[in-house]
Amino acid sequence: MGFFIETLIGGLMAGMLYSLVALGFVLIYKASGVFNFAQGAMLLFAALAMARFSAWIPEWLGIDSLWLANVIAFFIAGALMYLVAWLIERLVLRPLVNQEGATLLMATLGIAYVLEGLGTSIFGTAIYKIDVGMPKEPVLILEGIFEGGLLINKEDFVAALIAAVLVALLTLFFQKTVTGRALRAVADDHQAAQSIGIPLNHIWVIVWFVAGVVALVAGVIWGSKLGVQFSLATVALRGLPVVILGGLTSIPGAIIGGLIIGVGEKLSEVYLGPMVGGGIEIWFAYQLALVFLLFRPQGLFGEKIIDRV
Amino acid sequence: MLYRENGQFKTSYAADQQIFPIAQDRWAILGILVFAFVGIPLLGDEYLFRAILIPFLILSLAALGVNILVGFCGQITLGAGAFMAVGAYAAYNFHIRIEGLPLLVSILLGGLTSALVGIVFGIPSLRVRGLYLAVATLAAQFFTDWVFLRIPWFTNNASSGSVSVSNLQIMGWEIATPFDKYMFCLVWLTISALLAKNMTRSAIGRQWMAIRDMDVAAEVIGIRPLFAKLSAFAVSSFFVGTAGALWGFIHLSVGAGRFLGRSFVPVAVHGHYRRPRLDHGQLLRRSLHRHAADRVEPVSAGDRRTVRGHDFDGRRVACRVDHLRLTDHFFPDQGAPRYRPPVVHRQGKTPALAISALSRAGEPVSLLLELLSQTHHYYFNKRRH
Amino acid sequence: MSREIGEVILDLKNVSLAFGGVKALTDISFDVREHEIRAIIGPNGAGKSSMLNVINGVYRPQQGEIILRGKHFSKMNPYKAARAGISRTFQNIALFKGMNVIDNMMTGRNLKIRSNLIQQALWWGPARREELEHRAKVEEIIDFLEIQHIRKTPVGRLPYGLQKRVDLGRALAMEPSILLLDEPMAGMNVEEKQDMCRFVLDINDQFGTTIVLIEHDMAVVMDISDRVVVLDYGRKIGDGLPDEVRANPEVISAYLGASH
Numbered sequence: 001m002g003f004f005i006e007t008l009i010g011g012l013m014a015g016m017l018y019s020l021v022a023l024g025f026v027l028i029y030k031a032s033g034v035f036n037f038a039q040g041a042m043l044l045f046a047a048l049a050m051a052r053f054s055a056w057i058p059e060w061l062g063i064d065s066l067w068l069a070n071v072i073a074f075f076i077a078g079a080l081m082y083l084v085a086w087l088i089e090r091l092v093l094r095p096l097v098n099q100e101g102a103t104l105l106m107a108t109l110g111i112a113y114v115l116e117g118l119g120t121s122i123f124g125t126a127i128y129k130i131d132v133g134m135p136k137e138p139v140l141i142l143e144g145i146f147e148g149g150l151l152i153n154k155e156d157f158v159a160a161l162i163a164a165v166l167v168a169l170l171t172l173f174f175q176k177t178v179t180g181r182a183l184r185a186v187a188d189d190h191q192a193a194q195s196i197g198i199p200l201n202h203i204w205v206i207v208w209f210v211a212g213v214v215a216l217v218a219g220v221i222w223g224s225k226l227g228v229q230f231s232l233a234t235v236a237l238r239g240l241p242v243v244i245l246g247g248l249t250s251i252p253g254a255i256i257g258g259l260i261i262g263v264g265e266k267l268s269e270v271y272l273g274p275m276v277g278g279g280i281e282i283w284f285a286y287q288l289a290l291v292f293l294l295f296r297p298q299g300l301f302g303e304k305i306i307d308r309v
Numbered sequence: 310m311l312y313r314e315n316g317q318f319k320t321s322y323a324a325d326q327q328i329f330p331i332a333q334d335r336w337a338i339l340g341i342l343v344f345a346f347v348g349i350p351l352l353g354d355e356y357l358f359r360a361i362l363i364p365f366l367i368l369s370l371a372a373l374g375v376n377i378l379v380g381f382c383g384q385i386t387l388g389a390g391a392f393m394a395v396g397a398y399a400a401y402n403f404h405i406r407i408e409g410l411p412l413l414v415s416i417l418l419g420g421l422t423s424a425l426v427g428i429v430f431g432i433p434s435l436r437v438r439g440l441y442l443a444v445a446t447l448a449a450q451f452f453t454d455w456v457f458l459r460i461p462w463f464t465n466n467a468s469s470g471s472v473s474v475s476n477l478q479i480m481g482w483e484i485a486t487p488f489d490k491y492m493f494c495l496v497w498l499t500i501s502a503l504l505a506k507n508m509t510r511s512a513i514g515r516q517w518m519a520i521r522d523m524d525v526a527a528e529v530i531g532i533r534p535l536f537a538k539l540s541a542f543a544v545s546s547f548f549v550g551t552a553g554a555l556w557g558f559i560h561l562s563v564g565a566g567r568f569l570g571r572s573f574v575p576v577a578v579h580g581h582y583r584r585p586r587l588d589h590g591q592l593l594r595r596s597l598h599r600h601a602a603d604r605v606e607p608v609s610a611g612d613r614r615t616v617r618g619h620d621f622d623g624r625r626v627a628c629r630v631d632h633l634r635l636t637d638h639f640f641p642d643q644g645a646p647r648y649r650p651p652v653v654h655r656q657g658k659t660p661a662l663a664i665s666a667l668s669r670a671g672e673p674v675s676l677l678l679e680l681l682s683q684t685h686h687y688y689f690n691k692r693r694h
Numbered sequence: 695m696s697r698e699i700g701e702v703i704l705d706l707k708n709v710s711l712a713f714g715g716v717k718a719l720t721d722i723s724f725d726v727r728e729h730e731i732r733a734i735i736g737p738n739g740a741g742k743s744s745m746l747n748v749i750n751g752v753y754r755p756q757q758g759e760i761i762l763r764g765k766h767f768s769k770m771n772p773y774k775a776a777r778a779g780i781s782r783t784f785q786n787i788a789l790f791k792g793m794n795v796i797d798n799m800m801t802g803r804n805l806k807i808r809s810n811l812i813q814q815a816l817w818w819g820p821a822r823r824e825e826l827e828h829r830a831k832v833e834e835i836i837d838f839l840e841i842q843h844i845r846k847t848p849v850g851r852l853p854y855g856l857q858k859r860v861d862l863g864r865a866l867a868m869e870p871s872i873l874l875l876d877e878p879m880a881g882m883n884v885e886e887k888q889d890m891c892r893f894v895l896d897i898n899d900q901f902g903t904t905i906v907l908i909e910h911d912m913a914v915v916m917d918i919s920d921r922v923v924v925l926d927y928g929r930k931i932g933d934g935l936p937d938e939v940r941a942n943p944e945v946i947s948a949y950l951g952a953s954h
């Protein structure tokens with residue numbers, strides 16, 4: 001029992017991070033109708049910037065406070081993400097306004113190549129560390145209730161906490177602020193939103209920037225866990241099954257989908273994995289999402305597609 | 310010469326329904342074929358055949374398959390790489406497990422197996438659409454990759470992970486030199502393209518396009534979505550699968566005459582498609598992927614960070630494994646490697662997808678793109694020495 | 695073929711259809727006789743299109759059944775309907791935008807194709823022969839609808855009126871015994887309407903096709919239809935000869951927007 005709960009908690013904590021990544025997809029899809037395949041590249045780019053600047057800044061400025069260096073690096077990386085968002089809007093989205101979904105998807109593949117290439121050319125291709133002082137040692141809790149207690153990874157816990165806070169903030173932003181409402185209007189209909197005076201281009205920069213910040217936070221969390229390297233770009237692939245499970249257009253969907261995938265993945269790996277030789281985590285998430293889709297083709301909370309003729 | 314149909318009158322429906330009704334098209338295609346069959350053999354050197362033209366032909370074949378599914382039937386799929394791997398492994402297994410099976414038959418069986426798997430993974434398309442389907446097709450990608458990595462039967466339990474397929478022969482024609490291989494692939498591609506073109510201009514092609522453009526209306530007209538979609542998946546996977554088989558048999562057996570087992574095919578297929586960048590290390594990696602991977606060896610068991618191999622010209626090269634990224638695939642037998650999500654997969658199918666989307670506008674575009682990317686690589690490789 | 699109105703060919707019994715809370719059709723029964731032109735009229739949102747969608751199986755009614763030539767269908771689907779000889783046009787044109795006029799109409803021949811995928815891939819024997827036969831048939835329809843000049847134009851590029859005509863052509867290519875037309879003249883100018891009326895009458899007259907027609911233009915409906923069904927808020931409020939329907943007080947009030 002203790003072990004099961006441990007796995008469950010581990011799954012929920014991992015799931016929170018998936019939710020965060022998925023949220024990046026959903027935000028952009030809602031506001032610009034773009035399925036952003038470059039999310040992973042953005043994550044990599046942001047993490048690389050963070051890792052390198054936090055190493056360069058002490059050298060350049062002679063600061064020895066790690067904390068200060070990290071904060072400065074975070075803001076520089078954030079500013080870079082803004083620049084990226086602005087460039088994407090300028091160079092990709094604006095010329096492609098009102099194009100088909102598939103065309104925009106292709107365009108984001110292009111963005112991914114450029115970002116990956118740019119990131120590795122500017123920042124290098126070695127494995128870099130991000131040290132934001134995440135606690136590394138696991139703790140045992142509830143030893144009184146379960147035999148041997150529950151082993152909780154503190155790092156995962158902090159990460160999940162950060163992710164949860166960010167997810168909550170983004171949800172509030174989307175639901176309650178004027179900008180958020182404008183975003184939702186744009187999501188419904190580009191042209192209609194434009195015609196009532198919502199500045200489309202400005203909105204897009206904001207959304208892509210927000211997605212960039214999400215990528216940055218996720219990048220920092222994962223980077224400090226695994227090190228910053230090229231494979232970080234694949235973390236976003238973990239977000240994809242979450243997105244389709246939850247529904248492309250739904251924020252609660254991203255959150256709940258993330259948790260389901262996180263838990264499903266961990267449980268399957270622990271209980272099913274040994275039977276088939278392990279390593280099933282990655283495809284299991286996809287199959288889970290797929291089975292789900294067979295029953296609800298629009299995802300858990302996605303908008304139902306009605307054909308009218 | 311102007312490209313226009315005006316003034317080209319037809320006096321029978323048969324003349325109007327010939328494969329290229331417009332004269333300019335006929336001449337252009339004829340020109341390209343003559344150039345490919347006669348011109349290139351006169352001009353090309355061995356390097357050109359091996360490093361550029363053969364992969365170019367094979368990948369064009371794969372793009373042809375993707376084009377049918379995405380371009381004609383409108384089912385966005387990101388799983389093409391998986392079907393290439395399925396075709397390659399199936400062909401390989403048929404070839405080594407059935408004594409004396411002709412090469413041609415092995416490749417066709419590889420394609421057919423891939424078609425069957427394609428049908429299975431196409432079933433969700435009956436309910437799931439658009440971007441949801443695109444992501445769902447990634448399931449095929451990850452799943453097949455896992456299968457080939459974990460189940461040693463598919464790679465014939467080879468301890469080294471590589472198995473040799475000796476003398477490639479078709480009806481007495483020994484396919485040995487790069488030129489032979491080029492010709493074989495060219496003939497194969499030409500025939501495949503002809504078949505594909507025929508399908509797209511007859512009833513089945515119209516079914517696909519009808520489903521793509523307006524599926525409700527298609528059903529009302531009497532087209533069964535089940536048949537139309539699954540046949541597109543099958544035909545597409547067949548072409549992609551034969552491309553995989555050709556890749557395994559023809560391309561990789563270059564020089565070493567070996568077929569590397571395990572997950573090499575996906576690596577090769579996907580690694581190959583990286584867009585060229587200026588970073589020297591990455592070029593090296595591409596080069597390793599492409600030409601020397603069957604000779605790559607770990608420097609030492611304890612240090613997985615560096616691999617050495619020969620680049621195409623036989624020079625010894627070393628490469629950091631984190632550049633290779635798909636480390637695990639290169640060390641299949643050193644314990645159970647930690648499974649990492651196969652990064653490069655995404656890149657395999659996507660250019661094919663992009664190319665295919667473009668080729669809706671005109672098939673030549675895809676060929677041109679592929680050629681550009683290939684020559685880019687050629688240029689950089691040449692310049693290095 | 696002379697136009698002798700025959701037996702009941704299509705009979706709908708107590709059909710009800712709802713979308714969530716919206717009752718699109720409530721307990722509707724009516725029949726269609728062979729070779730007749732049967733009109734369905736009613737204000738916007740009355741459920742006319744839904745009615746057609748039920749007939750050819752695009753929508754599944756919660757209740758009721760469809761009897762086609764004496765055969766009962768409690769579950770119709772579009773493919774079965776097509777096989778049974780029902781074809782239709784759409785209120786919002788549903789052509790295949792990426793294909794040209796000929797190819798759009800050739801899709802209508804799909805059910806008559808006998809050659810298989812392999813034969814088609816090889817462009818061999820039967821596949822090739824069929825392609826020619828069907829092309830000849832499609833060309834007849836092209837001549838009939840007077841659209842020879844646009845036969846190779848991608849349909850997306852055609853003006854609205856011509857698209858409607860191609861939509862009709864595609865339905866005709868199926869050589870249907872029952873043709874469902876959903877507002878074939880909506881949005882057309884007088885001249886185009888006249889053309890379309892002529893086509894509808896000619897189809898009915900020359901091929902003996904039974905026609906179910908939705909139309910808002912009363913003058914047209916009263917002119918060309920044999921019998922008329924009137925729907926309002928998903929209910930049938932009138933059924934009969936054009937003159938009877940015109941005199942029906944309930945119909946008049948529905949059209950004048952009186953409350954009920």
Ligand SMILES: Nc1ncnc2c1ncn2[C@@H]1O[C@H](COP(=O)(O)OP(=O)(O)OP(=O)(O)O)[C@@H](O)[C@H]1O
Pocket residue numbers: 306307308713716717718736737738739740741742743744745785
């Ligand atoms: N697919 C659907 N999903 C939900 N509601 C629908 C659907 N199709 C039709 N309806 C509803 O059913 C009712 C009848 O619609 P229908 O299209 O049949 O009307 P109609 O008589 O054809 O009107 P019009 O003259 O405007 O074409 C309407 O309230 C409509 O909103």
Ligand SMILES: [Mg+2]
Pocket residue numbers: 742743744785
């Ligand atoms: Mg209607």
